[in-house]
Amino acid sequence: MNNLQLEQILNEKLSPQLIKDYAPNGLQVEGTQTIKKIVTGVTASQALIGRAIELNADALLVHHGYFWKGEPEPIRGMKGNRIRSLIKSDINLFGYHLPLDIHAELGNNAELARLLDIQVEGGMEGHPQSVAMYGRLKTPLSGAEFASKINTALNRQPLHIAPESEDKLIETVGWCTGGGQDYIELAVKLGLDAFISGEISERTTYTAREMGVHYFAAGHHATERYGVKALGEWLAKEHGLDVEFVDIDNPV
Known part of the structure; x- marks a missing residue:
């Protein structure tokens, strides 16, 4: 080609x-x-x-x-x-970059939802090009259970910042792969139970605690492996190209 x-x-x-x-x-x-x-x-x-x-x-x-x-x-x-x-x-x-974050079929957000069994309901910003999504877990989970699920899916232990009421079950979730931590307040405004991003900032800890939402920092690299991998697999399937995904370890 x-x-x-x-x-x-x-x-x-x-x-x-x-x-x-x-x-x-x-x-x-x-x-x-x-x-x-x-x-x-x-x-x-x-x-x-x-x-x-x-x-x-x-x-x-x-x-x-x-x-x-x-x-x-x-x-x-x-x-x-x-x-x-x-x-x-x-x-x-x-x-x-962003086109691969938001693509509804092959994007990083779509792939993260698939891996975590989240039913996508829409964009947190209210339009199709939103880089932050929200949806619903097929089965409500505790914070500890959802952290374990993320660890299993991504092979990376997430940092879990729990609200004061740690026994609050998670049913609705917002997420933005990579450096999307500042969408956490929008997640709270939308009434979501939890928010996931790749990176965390110092301020994110206090936001999660004070606004009563479960927060999971799952790693920038770990949350963004799967869009480009899916895109490569699509190229191989639809266009017969020889494609190989290479994962360079990155703990961030």
Whole structure:
């Protein structure tokens, strides 16, 4: 497959043109025109690039790519090393950020709901492009039971901040993968029993305690493995491409 044809397929699936983002979505670093082998992963780190080179990949497809708004523009240091490695090996870099968070079928939020048996009911912001979702557990659980379920699903023990009434069962849940901790107050306004994000801030602890909601910090990396993995699996199934997901360990 041609690299620009692959970009067109991804753009048609994810519709990045409809979303205002913090980085360009699509082909970020151009490599060989012919795509036979694709490696997918969460972040285009040097370690992931190294694995892509070892696997003779023609393309690297990630959730966290390059050229973020506000970052220094010169291609030097760590940034220079990464891009130089891609160019030397003729590897295309494709990055999709918010479009991969919110996609209703393959997105990070959708995949997290699937893993945790949450029935999706809508976007917390009240529109289809909301980066925070809400839904309902198929079976109400205690805070400890839900923390255990998250641990089993993601292979990562979440940080659980419980409300004063720790015996409060969880039935309704809001969530935003990655750095979505500041949606916790909106979750409370919507009357949800619990909120999940990847990252936690110092202030999030007090918000959860004082506003009476279960909060779970499940890891930025751990909550965002599954969208890009699902996207790669879709490419393999629908377009017959050789796709391999590589998980570079990240405890954050």
